[in-house]
Amino acid sequence: MNPTMIAQMIINGILIGGIYAVISIGLNIIFGVLKVINFAHGEFLMLSMYASYWLCALYGLNPYIALPLTTAIMFVFGVALERILIKPLLKAPPINQLLSTAALMLVLQNVALVLWHADYRSLTIKTFSIRLGDIYISGHRLIALIGALATTLLFYYFLMKTDTGRRIRAVAQDPEVSSILGINVPLIQTLTFGLGAALAGIAGALMISIYFVYPTVGTSFGLMAWIIIVLGGLGSFIGAFVGSFIIGLIESIAATIWSLELAKAIAFIVFLLVLFFKPTGLFGEKARV
Amino acid sequence: MDLKSLKIYIPLIAILFLIPLIPMPGYVMHTLILVFLWAYLATAWNILGGFAGQLSLGHAAFFGIAAYTSYFMLTWYNISPWIGMFIGGIAAVALSIIIGYPCFRFGIREVYFALATIAFAEIMKDIFIYLRDITGGSLGIWLPHLGTNPLYFQFEEKWPYYYVIVTMWLVSLIIFKGMKRLREYLIAIREDEDVAASIGINITKYKLLALAISSFFTGLGGVFYFQYFRYINPHIAFGLETSLEMALIAIFGGMYSLWGPTIGSMILTPIAEYLRITLGGTYAGSHLIIYGVLLILVIRFLPKGVYGFYERITLRKLTSTVARKGE
Amino acid sequence: MALLEIKNVSKRFGGLWALRNVSFEVEEGEIIGIIGPNGAGKTTLFNCITGFYKPDTGRIVFRGEDITGLPPYAICKKGITRTFQLTKAFNNLTVFDNVRIAALTKLKDMKEAEKEALNILEILGLSDKKYEIAGNLTVLERKRLELARALATKPKLLLLDEVMAGLKPAEIDEILEVVRDINKRGVTIIIVEHVIRAIMNVCKRVVVLDYGKKIAEGPSNEIVKDPRVVKAYLGEEYVA
Numbered sequence: 001m002n003p004t005m006i007a008q009m010i011i012n013g014i015l016i017g018g019i020y021a022v023i024s025i026g027l028n029i030i031f032g033v034l035k036v037i038n039f040a041h042g043e044f045l046m047l048s049m050y051a052s053y054w055l056c057a058l059y060g061l062n063p064y065i066a067l068p069l070t071t072a073i074m075f076v077f078g079v080a081l082e083r084i085l086i087k088p089l090l091k092a093p094p095i096n097q098l099l100s101t102a103a104l105m106l107v108l109q110n111v112a113l114v115l116w117h118a119d120y121r122s123l124t125i126k127t128f129s130i131r132l133g134d135i136y137i138s139g140h141r142l143i144a145l146i147g148a149l150a151t152t153l154l155f156y157y158f159l160m161k162t163d164t165g166r167r168i169r170a171v172a173q174d175p176e177v178s179s180i181l182g183i184n185v186p187l188i189q190t191l192t193f194g195l196g197a198a199l200a201g202i203a204g205a206l207m208i209s210i211y212f213v214y215p216t217v218g219t220s221f222g223l224m225a226w227i228i229i230v231l232g233g234l235g236s237f238i239g240a241f242v243g244s245f246i247i248g249l250i251e252s253i254a255a256t257i258w259s260l261e262l263a264k265a266i267a268f269i270v271f272l273l274v275l276f277f278k279p280t281g282l283f284g285e286k287a288r289v
Numbered sequence: 290m291d292l293k294s295l296k297i298y299i300p301l302i303a304i305l306f307l308i309p310l311i312p313m314p315g316y317v318m319h320t321l322i323l324v325f326l327w328a329y330l331a332t333a334w335n336i337l338g339g340f341a342g343q344l345s346l347g348h349a350a351f352f353g354i355a356a357y358t359s360y361f362m363l364t365w366y367n368i369s370p371w372i373g374m375f376i377g378g379i380a381a382v383a384l385s386i387i388i389g390y391p392c393f394r395f396g397i398r399e400v401y402f403a404l405a406t407i408a409f410a411e412i413m414k415d416i417f418i419y420l421r422d423i424t425g426g427s428l429g430i431w432l433p434h435l436g437t438n439p440l441y442f443q444f445e446e447k448w449p450y451y452y453v454i455v456t457m458w459l460v461s462l463i464i465f466k467g468m469k470r471l472r473e474y475l476i477a478i479r480e481d482e483d484v485a486a487s488i489g490i491n492i493t494k495y496k497l498l499a500l501a502i503s504s505f506f507t508g509l510g511g512v513f514y515f516q517y518f519r520y521i522n523p524h525i526a527f528g529l530e531t532s533l534e535m536a537l538i539a540i541f542g543g544m545y546s547l548w549g550p551t552i553g554s555m556i557l558t559p560i561a562e563y564l565r566i567t568l569g570g571t572y573a574g575s576h577l578i579i580y581g582v583l584l585i586l587v588i589r590f591l592p593k594g595v596y597g598f599y600e601r602i603t604l605r606k607l608t609s610t611v612a613r614k615g616e
Numbered sequence: 617m618a619l620l621e622i623k624n625v626s627k628r629f630g631g632l633w634a635l636r637n638v639s640f641e642v643e644e645g646e647i648i649g650i651i652g653p654n655g656a657g658k659t660t661l662f663n664c665i666t667g668f669y670k671p672d673t674g675r676i677v678f679r680g681e682d683i684t685g686l687p688p689y690a691i692c693k694k695g696i697t698r699t700f701q702l703t704k705a706f707n708n709l710t711v712f713d714n715v716r717i718a719a720l721t722k723l724k725d726m727k728e729a730e731k732e733a734l735n736i737l738e739i740l741g742l743s744d745k746k747y748e749i750a751g752n753l754t755v756l757e758r759k760r761l762e763l764a765r766a767l768a769t770k771p772k773l774l775l776l777d778e779v780m781a782g783l784k785p786a787e788i789d790e791i792l793e794v795v796r797d798i799n800k801r802g803v804t805i806i807i808v809e810h811v812i813r814a815i816m817n818v819c820k821r822v823v824v825l826d827y828g829k830k831i832a833e834g835p836s837n838e839i840v841k842d843p844r845v846v847k848a849y850l851g852e853e854y855v856a
């Protein structure tokens with residue numbers, strides 16, 4: 001394998017890692033604050049991609065211009081979902097949460113199937129590449145990476161430096177104490193879930209120019225997101241970020257050497273190894289359950 | 290099994306076996322076959338899920354590996370699927386030990402166990418897609434067409450399949466009903482592992498046993514599925530949807546009894562088939578919307594499932610082997 | 617030969633030694649007490665004996681056989697059963713089922729186990745509660761259930777972990793009666809307790825732990841007056 005291939009492989013890994021990062025950070029913050037196993041996160045991504053698609057296909061918008069709108073739609077969706085479905089689940093045993101959100105996953109996937117059929121859709125967008133010597137970087141993937149990094153930085157800043165962000169972190173650390181300190185915990189929970197969905201919304205808006213959208217497009221991303229946050233350490237922001245790139249690289253390397261399917265299988269094997277030998281993940285503390 | 294229950298069961302079983310004599314449209318017989326198939330699969334799943342309390346969401350791995358194994362036995366060695374079924378079952382058991390032993394040994398429980406089983410099933414799926422030269426990849430495989438060949442488990446008519454699946458369902462229920470001591474130990478493990486260990490129950494051994502039994506029977510079901518539908522692909526064989534359906538039907542019907550999963554299938558499967566028939570192929574999967582919503586409602590409001598609810602409203606006296614949750 | 621020999625058992629968690637070179641012996645047929653302030657390592661010791669923890673050093677020998685590090689179910693099969701400090705039970709099953717399943721692990725036969733369970737419930741005074749759901753019992757009843765369950769496994773050695781905790785004085789007397797009764801049936805008993813009165817009443821011999829080490833051992837009436845023991849309990853009331 002020559003250096004060009006290796007470089008290409010690594011770059012592809014980083015590019016996909018960026019996308020995983022935006023998805024995983026959203027999932028991670030939901031788990032960190034609400035302690036809820038959200039198995040339907042991949043479907044938020046799917047819905048966001050459809051939202052992007054329809055906004056652009058029907059109104060001729062550019063997906064990047066429509067990104068704020070897509071994100072807002074997903075935020076509202078997340079908030080509504082939290083109030084209706086998730087709030088009652090907060091007190092339930094984790095396995096019930098898993099089953100309920102897995103059921104939600106089935107529902108969302110198949111509603112999408114009924115509404116928009118199984119056709120693979122994509123926007124007619126001009127693709128472009130940037131060339132560095134013999135290496136080609138897909139333009140839209142690069143935009144997605146930049147978007148992902150920007151989003152991560154902004155979100156990090158939001159969590160660390162703003163009042164609301166601090167409140168979110170407080171609730172993630174200890175809901176009871178936060179409540180005593182006067183933080184409106186249910187509101188923060190709703191807000192966080194909405195933010196998690198919104199982050200998936202951003203990811204979807206970025207991805208519509210790269211991937212086809214179809215009802216089950218979200219499932220594998222959703223599963224990967226779970227692998228990533230377990231690998232990174234449940235609840236750890238850094239863990240989710242770093243884990244995304246690790247998985248992205250593993251996938252890219254494995255896909256280049258063997259095939260994409262094996263790449264996914266290897267990611268799952270890594271997940272299992274982490275589960276058996278270090279369930280707290282790379283950056284996590286106490287394992288839950 | 291006492292005389293009074295025999296008086297109820299024998300006529301019911303007789304009716305079951307006489308049903309194919311009634312003239313009925315093909316889709317009705319098809320629905321009946323599916324009702325018993327999913328009842329059978331959900332019951333098998335429930336040995337691990339409901340009785341031992343280990344909720345596996347990757348059970349399709351056993352379903353799929355048995356189906357493909359039986360296919361290879363047929364196409365490579367000309368072994369009849371009747372025998373291939375049992376070889377497939379053994380393959381499923383072997384796989385279950387590979388999955389189960391590390392999990393139980395490392396004390397992987399509850400949510401982490403569910404995630405691990407999902408991971409295993411996905412790995413199987415990805416491997417089988419990758420090995421497309423042998424397995425046909427995503428396109429799947431078709432059973433070689435043998436017409437009506439009873440020795441090779443193929444029939445042009447539907448009714449023989451009905452008898453096979455009803456027999457499988459019945460025999461498995463009889464076997465499970467007879468495993469009284471095992472069921473008690475599994476219930477103990479489910480209720481409190483520490484207490485169960487402190488009274489002398491070998492947790493790892495019995496969990497593995499439950500898994501092996503569950504996977505064996507699931508495997509047989511997988512072969513039946515393939516023989517009946519004559520087509521399978523890695524998404525059906527190992528997919529999350531298939532695994533979730535098995536679990537869902539059992540939980541909806543009632544995880545805490547032997548009959549619950551059957552009740553679940555009797556309610557849900559006809560709904561699914563009705564939707565499939567009226568809405569057509571473009572809406573394949575629409576039944577899952579209903580299944581999903583029902584599961585969410587059941588988890589929230591009827592944790593013991595439909596059967597548990599029925600027990601509650603008829604105030605039946607607890608028999609020793611049925612546990613109540615959340616009273 | 618002593619029934620149980622604890623030889624130099626130590627257990628650490630991270631940097632903290634919960635048990636440090638603890639050694640003592642338990643003779644067949646006796647009731648021996650283990651006392652010590654909170655955090656002294658009493659429950660850790662029980663967990664080591666019963667296989668819930670593996671000791672980092674030392675041996676545990678039961679009836680001449682080294683049982684160190686065996687898993688909990690194996691320990692039970694060898695003849696040692698424990699109760700739990702915070703009572704545990706199969707909360708969603710009936711009292712009868714709780715005891716019956718325990719009996720089943722020893723007797724293997726369903727009918728025999730049912731008979732045995734009914735017997736034991738009689739002894740423990742739980743017969744009229746047998747179809748009650750275990751989770752609905754009062755604290756005292758739950759303690760009785762723990763004892764019933766333990767008895768059903770036909771132990772040679774019974775480890776009681778703070779079985780008096782949370783009971784009123786009259787209830788303590790009741791349980792003490794049951795404990796004496798179990799002992800008369802030939803079961804050796806080790807009691808971990810805080811309630812000194814209980815220890816005085818029923819144990820001839822007492823082992824005292826403090827910060828994971830054994831600081832004293834001897835007849836109960838002497839031990840309680842031992843200055844080292846009083847010092848360890850500094851600030852605690854002695855309830856005569």
